[in-house]
Amino acid sequence: MEISENAEEILEKLWICSQERGQNFIELESLNLDKESPEVLELLDMDNIDLNSDSKITLKHEGYFNAKNVVRRHRLAERLLVDVLDKKEGVHKSACEFEHILHDGVDDKVCVLLGHPRTCPHGNPIPKGECCKKGEKEVSSIVQPLSELKLNQKGKIAYFEIQDNEKLQKLMSMGILPGMPVTLVQSYPSYVFDLDQTRYAVDKEMADYIFVRVENK
Template sequence: MAENKNISENIEEYLEVLYRNGSNGEQVSTTTLSKDLGIAPGSVTQMLKKLEDLGYIKYTPYKGAVLTHEGMKIAQKITRKHRILEKFLLDVLKVKEENVHEQACEMEHTLSDEAERALCTMLRHPDLCPDNHIIPACNFDFGSCQECFSQKDFDQIMNRKFNLLSVSELTSSTEGTVSFIRGSSELLDEITDLNIKVGSHLTYEYNDNRIGNYYLVTIDDEELNISLEMANNIFIRI
């Protein structure tokens, strides 16, 4: 069954900012956190020590913090809810664009996993929020959105035990196993036609492998150019 852990809103905000600035394992400085959160550096340092004690980050004094596996899981979850809510508020409820971010911030902490899943289905598995930032993958244990859609009973859904990043989120040379493909059956068919599937081994060489809106990746020893849309929706286990 999908889990329901109670994490304070303050902790979620910190982890969300850490994820926004360091989703691929980058170290985020105290100065960056202080600026983004509008909180004094001394207070940020105290919270970072607390987050490290909780096992959510690895903190190095005078350098910054990196999300742990558990911290990344929470950060992706709250970031996903925020960005899906932004999409819903703007596209469906027609809330003014300048008000969308603040209202999503207020709603993200109380949106249930079940409601998040329903919003995702209604919005047809969106990959980008209104600011064109990637919406992280859900943490449900499915290989595709079609598998999710076929499971009608939410209480039977299990959580994934590992974290994912889309190809387009990678900011360093990375390799991993394709573990989730998001999107419509049409997009899934296009990806399958390239012989990319759940279980494929993917390698991405950062800097050298971005050509315009295409990404050069190696899938099971075969080099392929994939579109930005595919890169947004192919997720590897990290």
């Protein structure tokens, strides 16, 4: 049975609270909902959540997997919008609208296209799908940190795996953006690379943050 968009939003919030913030429940009042709200009744009927007498909701076994998939689709949608469609403004809202079409294996196809990214543009982890588990060996040779490229190896910036917003802004202010062609020309004492006819140098920490979809081994 397909879950409504409003119900999926509840699952997404429950996942973030339980898996990323260490909270086991959400109070209905904080969601501006009550026990008779359609999306709450829907999730109860589908055995996705548990609702106690204090109006606190928690994820059940089935809800855990559905919530994981909702979060995965949303964060993949954000990566797609930023990395491929070059959308920088209003990414979260657009991803909320876009994530609902990434069903029935479409999310895995997008994940493969993006090189199985580990984090969304905001640095939050993207839950792994089956495609990630099957493709881990292949991905290690296709998408690599800049620090692991061989000299003169070429590729395109795939994504940044970084949660420090200040460091992320530093990379972007330098003009280093997903989708741009890159060639590593030096790896010691700093990592020097050519990007769009400009040469840059970064330390290993920064080079570890920049993931590249390589074109040749």
